Structure formats: C-alpha cells, structure tokens
Amino acid sequence: MASFPDVERAQQPAPQRSALAEFFYQVRTLRSQKWGNLWGYVFVAPALLLYLIFQAWPIVRGLYMAFSDYRWIIPATHGWSSFNGLDNFTEMWTDETFWTSLGIALKFTVVYVPATMLLALFVAVMISKVKNAKLAGFYRVVSYLPVILPVSVALVIWRSFYHTEFGYLNYFLKSTLGIAKPPNWLGDADWALWSVLIAAVWMTFGHQALLFLIGIYNINPEQYEAASMDGAGGWAQFRYITLPMLKPIFVIVLVLSAGVLGTTVEVLVLFDTGGGPAESALTTGLYIYRTAFSVGDMRMGYAAAMSLVLGLLSMLISGVVFKMLRTERA
Amino acid sequence: MLRSFKRNLRLDALLVNLSLFFIVLICLLPFLWSVSSSLKGREELFQTLPTLFPQHPILGNYEFIFTRRDMSMIPINMLNSFKVTLLAVVIQTSLATMAGYAFARLDFKGRDLLFYTLILLIFIPRAGGLMAVYELMDALGLRNSHLGLALLFSSAMSTAVFIMKQNFLSVPRELEESAIIEGANTWQVFLHVAVPLAKGGMVVVALFEFLYVWGEYLITRTLIDFPELDTLSVAVSKITGWAALFTSSAFSTYGAEAAAHVVAMVPVILIFIVMQKWFIRGLTDGILKM
Numbered sequence: 001m002a003s004f005p006d007v008e009r010a011q012q013p014a015p016q017r018s019a020l021a022e023f024f025y026q027v028r029t030l031r032s033q034k035w036g037n038l039w040g041y042v043f044v045a046p047a048l049l050l051y052l053i054f055q056a057w058p059i060v061r062g063l064y065m066a067f068s069d070y071r072w073i074i075p076a077t078h079g080w081s082s083f084n085g086l087d088n089f090t091e092m093w094t095d096e097t098f099w100t101s102l103g104i105a106l107k108f109t110v111v112y113v114p115a116t117m118l119l120a121l122f123v124a125v126m127i128s129k130v131k132n133a134k135l136a137g138f139y140r141v142v143s144y145l146p147v148i149l150p151v152s153v154a155l156v157i158w159r160s161f162y163h164t165e166f167g168y169l170n171y172f173l174k175s176t177l178g179i180a181k182p183p184n185w186l187g188d189a190d191w192a193l194w195s196v197l198i199a200a201v202w203m204t205f206g207h208q209a210l211l212f213l214i215g216i217y218n219i220n221p222e223q224y225e226a227a228s229m230d231g232a233g234g235w236a237q238f239r240y241i242t243l244p245m246l247k248p249i250f251v252i253v254l255v256l257s258a259g260v261l262g263t264t265v266e267v268l269v270l271f272d273t274g275g276g277p278a279e280s281a282l283t284t285g286l287y288i289y290r291t292a293f294s295v296g297d298m299r300m301g302y303a304a305a306m307s308l309v310l311g312l313l314s315m316l317i318s319g320v321v322f323k324m325l326r327t328e329r330a
Numbered sequence: 331m332l333r334s335f336k337r338n339l340r341l342d343a344l345l346v347n348l349s350l351f352f353i354v355l356i357c358l359l360p361f362l363w364s365v366s367s368s369l370k371g372r373e374e375l376f377q378t379l380p381t382l383f384p385q386h387p388i389l390g391n392y393e394f395i396f397t398r399r400d401m402s403m404i405p406i407n408m409l410n411s412f413k414v415t416l417l418a419v420v421i422q423t424s425l426a427t428m429a430g431y432a433f434a435r436l437d438f439k440g441r442d443l444l445f446y447t448l449i450l451l452i453f454i455p456r457a458g459g460l461m462a463v464y465e466l467m468d469a470l471g472l473r474n475s476h477l478g479l480a481l482l483f484s485s486a487m488s489t490a491v492f493i494m495k496q497n498f499l500s501v502p503r504e505l506e507e508s509a510i511i512e513g514a515n516t517w518q519v520f521l522h523v524a525v526p527l528a529k530g531g532m533v534v535v536a537l538f539e540f541l542y543v544w545g546e547y548l549i550t551r552t553l554i555d556f557p558e559l560d561t562l563s564v565a566v567s568k569i570t571g572w573a574a575l576f577t578s579s580a581f582s583t584y585g586a587e588a589a590a591h592v593v594a595m596v597p598v599i600l601i602f603i604v605m606q607k608w609f610i611r612g613l614t615d616g617i618l619k620m
Contacts, residue, residue, distance in 0.1 A: 019446055019449050019450055020450065022442070022446050023443070023446040023447065023450055026440075026442045026443035026446060027443060030439070030440055030443055033439045033440065034437075034439065035438065035439045036436070036437040036438040036439060036441075037436045037437055037438050037516065038438065039432075039436055039438075039515075039516035039517070040432045040436035040437070040438030040441060041438060043428045043429060043431060043432035043436060043516075043520070044428070044429045044432045044433070044444065046425045046428065046429075047425040047426060047428065047429035047487060047491065048429070048444070050421075050425060050481065050484065050485040050487070051448070051485055051487065053466075053485070054463070054466070054481060054482050054485035054486075055451070055485050055486060056451065057462070057466060058459050058462035058463050058466060059451075059454060059459070059462075061462040061465065061466070062459055062461060062462040065461055065462060070461075072464075078465075122349075123350075123353055126346050126349055126350050126353075127350065129342070129343075129346045130346060130347070130350070131343075139350050139353075139354065140606075141602075141603065141606055142353075142354050142357050142358060143353060143354075143357055144602070145357055145358070145361065145599065145602070146357055146360075148541050148545075148598045148599070148602045149361075149545070149595055149598065149599075150544060150545030150547070150562075150563040150566075150594055150595065150598065151545055151547050151563070152545070152547045152563045152564065152566055152567040153545075153563065153566055153591050153594045153595055154360070155567070156566055156567055156587075156591065157360045157363070157364055157591060158360070160584070160587075161360070161363075166376070166584075168359075168363060202356070202357075206357070210610075210613065211613065214610070214613065214614055234342070264548060265547050265548050268547075268548070268551075269547070269567050289460070289548075292460070292461050292464075293464075293552055300461040300464070300465070303461055304461050304462070307459070307460075307461075308455070310455075311455025312455065314455065315453075315455055
C-alpha cells in the first residue's frame, strides 16, 4: 500500500471570512468591479449553464411545487396552474403516516449519527496507533472499501446476510453465539429498522473514520510527547489533545450527517416502496418517494411540500449543532 | 520499571491490532462472501455448513450472467454503466477545469460573486428536488436517456470547481505569464500551459465523479423505465427473474446473483486501490477545506 504523502497538505489556513460573509461582500462591491478579461465568461459559461438547468432550476421549481396540487398522471395539474396555497401543509398536519414516518426518521438519525461517529472515531484512533506504515495503509484501505461499494450492491448483499434461514448472520448467531432463536431481521417489525441501521452504519463509518484520521495525522506529535513527559496516560492524551484538536472534523461530520434525516435509498433497496413489515421502516424520505413516484396519482406537489419541511428541519438541526459546537469551549 | 513499560506497550499494540482485525473482518466479510458464493455450485451453496472457500470452485455463474442473453441483461447493464459513468466523468472534469481556471486566474466582473454563490447553494435543501428533476428531464426528452443521466450527474459540480480552483491557485503563475508575453491568447495559455500543470486536480475530480456515478441508485431508478437501459447498480437490486435456474442442475440463482454483485463492485474497487493516494488528496482539498 502506498504511503499518504498528501495527508500533510491538509493543514488548513484559517479563512478570513466565511463563505456567506464573502458572498455579501461581493454583492456590495459588484458595481465597482471592472469588466476585465471577458474570456472569463466563456470559461465559466458551460459549467454555469449545466448548473443552472440541472441544479438551480429544480430548487426553484420544487419550491413552487410544494404549494401546488401537482399530480403527475393528471396533466391538468401540470405547469403553474395548480397552486393551492398552504393546503399541502394543512394536509400534512393531519396526515398520520407523515408523523409516524418522521418519528422513524428521527429515531434512525438519533441512533445512526452517534453510533457511526463513535465507531469511526474508535477505528481512526486505532489506526493512528499502528506504527507499521504498510499495515496502517492496509487498514485505511480496507475500512474504506464499504464506502466505495455501490449502495445497492452493499444493501443487496446485506439483504442476503439477513435471510432468516440461509443468511450468514443468523447462521453465525446460532452456531457461534448459541442463540437459539435469532431475529427474523427483515421480516419482523421490531427488527426491520435496526437491520437498515446496521447496514447503513457499515456502509458509511469508513468515510468518517478517514476524515478523523486525517485530523489525527495533522496533530503535532510533539504535543503527545510533551504530554507523556508530564505523565499523561493514553486516555488523558486522547481526552485533552486528540478530542479538542478534532473539533473541526466533528463539525464537518455532524453537518454532513444532517442529511440522514432524509434517508431513502437504504430502505428502498431493502424493502422496496413498502417500507418493511407493518411499515416499521417507512422513513419520511421513503414516504415522499412513494407519494411522488409509486402510488395513486403520483402526488408530486404534496411530496415536494413534505420534502421542503424535511429539508428545513435538517437544516435547522445542523444549524443548531453547528452553533453549539462553535460556542462551546470557545 | 522499563520492563513494565515495554509490556504495556506490547499489550497496547496487541489490543490495537486485535480490534482492527475485527474491523477488517467486518469490512471484508461481505466482499469475501460474494466472491465465494459466486464461485460455488448449487450443492455447495445450500450446504448446511457454509464454507468461506469453495471446495469445488466453478465459473458457471459468471458464464451464465455473461452468455445467457435470453435471461441475463448484465452485459448490457454493464455497458450502460460504463457509458453513463465515462460520459459524466468527461463532461464534469472538462467543464470544472475550465471554470476552476477562470475562478483562479481570470479577472472578470462578478467572478467571486459567482463562485461563492456556487458554494453556498450546496447548503440549500433541495425541496422537491427529485420531483422537479423528473419533470425537467421529461420536458427535455431526457428521461430514459443515458446522455440525460450523464448531464444530470455532471451538473452537481460545486466541489469539483472548488478543487480545480484551489489546484490552479497552487501552481506557479510564471509559466502562464511568459506564454502571454509570447503572444498566446487566454485559451492557448489554458490548454497548453495551465492544464498540464493541473492534472492532479483533474484526476481527483474524475475519480470522485466515477465513484459517485457508478454507484448512483435513486435518480437512475426513477428516471429509467426500461430494464435494458438500467445501469448495473440498479439492475443488481432488481434481479428476481432467474428462478428458472433452480431447475437446472449445476448452479442456482444465488450464485448467479453473487456473480453479478462481484461484476458490479470490481471496477470501483480496482479504481480505488490504484488511485487511493489521489483519493486522500481529494478529501483534504475538497470537503475538509470548504
């Protein structure tokens, strides 16, 4: 395994302004800027065009859709005519499936985020303690393999692992751990969401572990040497050097995790649009997908409204987390 | 005292390697299991004591998915995957390189405003994104189109543009300046002087795009209605119609499915192992800097 010379490059210079502040500064000074080299526009035009059509437009259109009674299979509701004000949101308020699905999505997030983060941190710290460079490289590569695996492939493999009779997991539980009645993973309403969780953690912890690892490699080893001179043990070093130094990585990982509230693909591959036994794994993401693409009139308007609420909610959560981490120990 | 210190050290190393061994096992088991199942015949697959290493390895499962055109669309799906992925990689890498160059080197009105808008838009929630995308692609006639998928997948390029901008900023400017003095125009300077120096960034962008598009599931599943147009990552989740295999004696549908999984994972694993150095660089230059 090759070494990682580029890890040193991660040392990041502190930005003078946040992206948001920079944005407003640029808006204010736009009028005073000179036209300059017009080739610039030629260079950014193709990228910008593609971005405007396929990324920016759907944001705008989706926002409007959330306030309309758009049903895909009824052409009369297409376009801009079916505006229905806040009807979608009042319907959502009384839609029990929506609230249940939101509860499931929250439960998923609340378990997934700390579980993945702790596992990732543990793996990163362990790998950082491996002295042999080749062995450390091997561990890094192997722990990242689940992340690069196409999600559908990973989940289909997990599905066969979970099989009650022929699955490897229950075989292991029965033969090695001696559990007489191992769970019916995907078939039992009590276990369905946990099955999704285990697979999801497996698929993603490697990514966070690598981010933590890059952070740990960037800590000056002299800090640890000085601490051990002063008699600080392994735990104390971890608590008072590693953890504080990794704070920027924690912020990134948590902000990235906010999207978990919208989990869709994992449930979709494992249970299709049904949402598992007794809909016990029907997350809001899957409910939205089902509403828009697979049942009834394909109610894209209502789906867009739910998706807007979900998006704002995850933005709110990541904002709060961001604020909390910023001010703490500042 | 020194001896107890050494013993502690050895104990630590033992604990570290033991726990990492478990992690490795957990990470690799599904991979080993697919490869092993794909090489097993019917009898071995349903053995009551499954073994990790097949005793009588066979290639029949692979032969089935690649040659039985009447039942398996895996070769077509594989070509589709390569088509969409390569198209998206080429489009995104070239456009992001051009834009990154402009943001790093060319001075034009509104440049930084455009750049920061691009970055900030990452954080705007895509309310109804997929629904709006579905409508858009339908209106453009790009549903059930590989070109459509490639355009869509290459358009999310904020990170790519960011990486390319950083890349151009980190290479010395002098060569470009002397080329300008010699009378080259902006395009010539870009193509013949700047791009050769920015290959590293382009590799990183291409690598991330490859991994993303090859594994993309949700959008492809939604926009493609015909199995013969599916990419591999969607196709493997839909395999159900091979039950007829149960009647043939030598292999079973499980073995053939496992073979399809292996086919779908090999390209990304190879690319990742060969390019891992670039990969770390991409992470440190990309999300960790934003």
